[in-house]
Amino acid sequence: MAELSVNAHMNPQLGANGKLQHLLSTEGLPLEVITHILDTAQSFLEVSDRDVKKVPLLRGKSVFNLFFENSTRTRTTFEIAAKRLSADVINLDVSRSSTAKGETLLDTIDNLCAMHADMFVVRHATSGAPFLIAEHLQRIGRDDIRVVNAGDGRHAHPTQGLLDMYTIRHYKKDFSQLTVAIVGDILHSRVARSDLHALKTLGCGEIRAIAPKTLLPGYLENLGVKVFHDMNEGLKDCDVVIMLRLQNERMNGALLPSVGEYFKRYGLTPEKLALAKPDAIVMHPGPMNRGVEIDSSVADGPQAVILNQVTFGIAVRMAVMGILAGN
């Protein structure tokens, strides 16, 4: 019944003018917007190499880091990016304060709005939480405030997705000629989802997912992904290998029998990497579990670009915040 369909519930990250109003997911992000973010990041990269590592783009603006779920690393990279844009950064450890006292998510947001926030960087354990915040801001007439999703549940981690795209573009140029494999716990991974959507928009030649069935969501093929359960097949002739972190708690349930068996089947070793193209790059969103999903000799080897990802990540986050503040 098409006429009753509720699909008016669209991605609220693009304003009526088609400009980026929030960054909530890489899904539905137009190619021009992604390209603009990556180009802008490129220009910011040299800022980090200067003696004075600052540009005044966000001077006088307040960026609130709202981490409902702990993550020192991601929070720090956003903080550095915001400070290099000259913003005032306020870190709120909401995982321990207001929500613990029973305040609802939207009550917290209302309070922070009253403190004249200009941008919220949100990390939340529940998929979709930043969407709720963006819609709420619209509802209460505060669409001047920008929301950046810094990771929501299993759903999305768009700045990680974009910095991954930046990394791939830096090393590989033409996406249409590439085969990219994502290996590991795709079911629970917001990074994987953000990578998939961005790779699709950028016209990636072939996207592969490699994992046992317990770590794969259903219907991945419908999202344009080729699924492999055997790493030796899946890695064959790949240009890019993205390894995902395997959370320790996955071992407690019925998802996997043991770290040993997982590493044997899906851990990236030099032998398995040799099946990819000789110039393949190895990526990882960090933090790594050496000996679980990746062997140290690969993690520290010549094909790994994992630390470069971190450097690019600052520039990409600067670009996202700079563009959002300017729109």
Next chain:
Amino acid sequence: MNICIKNGRLVDPKNGIDAQLDLFIADGRIAAVGQAPAGFTADKTIEADGAVVCPGLIDLSVRLPSLESELAAAIAGGVTTVVCPPDTKPVLDEPGLVERLIQRAEALGLARVLPLGALTRNLEGQSLASMAGLASAGCVAFSQADRPVTDLQSLYRAMQYAATYDFTVWLRPQDYQLARDGVAHDGEVAARLGLAGIPVAAETVAIATLVELAKATGVRLHLMRISSAAGVAMVRDAQAKGARVTCDVAVHHLHLSEEDIGYFNALARFDPPLRAVSDRAALRFGLAEGTVGAVCSDHTPTAEDGKLLPFGEADAGNPGLTLLLPLVLAWAEEAGLSLNTALARVTSNAAAIIGRDDLGHLAPGAVADVCVFDPAASWTITPEAFSSVGRNSPLAGRTMKGRVLAVVAGGRPL
């Protein structure tokens, strides 16, 4: 009070009537159809020119957080009988509680409440509730509402005991372990949005278990709110083999699908979850062919706060009483079904599932529950105007056809 409903198009699915006929009501019962009984003088005449006159609707799943507001919402939607699951506070596992609920509802003089009694004490799935006593108090069947019976031996015994008295058990076909942590249909949308999925297997595994236990114990089984194509196929198969099993579907599952979650629309969170478009098609077909006997509103009013949460934390369900009739009419029009066929799913078929042959039809002697509606009048869904304490709907803003003009409940014009 004597009431005459004049010049309407009388649609009475059970008796196969669809014709312009007057309806005469006396002493709370249908007195005659077509010709006035001898000596009949109407105290009140309802002009039904251009309107449909049908039995008052029977809704098989209605939550009643507040009796007066929800029963008013029922009447506004042309619903004269609501079946209330036993997971009220307190749980309907004592005859006294059931009697009180029925008395309070009767005192309001709105829609009739037919409670489902708890199958097990406090719905804990352990010891049996006093089914015979609850039935005497007015319970029409026995249910666990949405709570599981984790111990299948307890469920087996409960079914045996119910079968002793030929009571029907109404159960949700959802395996609680397979559905654990899930918030949406385990399909493409959940994969895309990173939502924990409830697989179709949670329904099919439960149907297989419940149908086998029903066969083994001989109990009559009614499956509440079926949601998947595979589930419909299993029920069809069981019915063909002679199993005493019926099922219903929630009306929003006829019109919405997982795709309506869009980007985390909490209003599209339901229990069971909205499934794939192909499941929706099978449910519509199953309802048309009769495998699915009835359609309910699954009326679940939630506080507004309950929807102002991330999708996975939001309350499931929406108020639906006001939308039952227009959504059934929309389904019938799209499926090319007659009014008789469509309205049977909310009148006579529902009455048969409850086991009440005095409800859901308009033959002389039946309880005078009547709904008069204009099938062509269109209106826009504005949840703010719902009588219910729940004020949300994923269909807000849609234009529907079918407006209730008058309701007679138990012979009382409302």
